[in-house]
Amino acid sequence: xxxxxxxxxxxxxxxxxxxxxxxxxxxxxxxxxxxxxxxxxxxxxxxxxxxxxxxxx
Numbered sequence: 001x002x003x004x005x006x007x008x009x010x011x012x013x014x015x016x017x018x019x020x021x022x023x024x025x026x027x028x029x030x031x032x033x034x035x036x037x038x039x040x041x042x043x044x045x046x047x048x049x050x051x052x053x054x055x056x057x
Contacts, residue, residue: 016040
């Protein structure tokens, strides 16, 4: 599924908040990742975030 830039920002932001509050990462963490936002973006790029976008016309 192709996401709009707004959907992508919302998904990454929501996941970063979850990670900041202690949610376990869904992928292996590299040592170079230091912030929840970086980790959330990496998870998004690897299609590992289980958040569903429902579009209503």
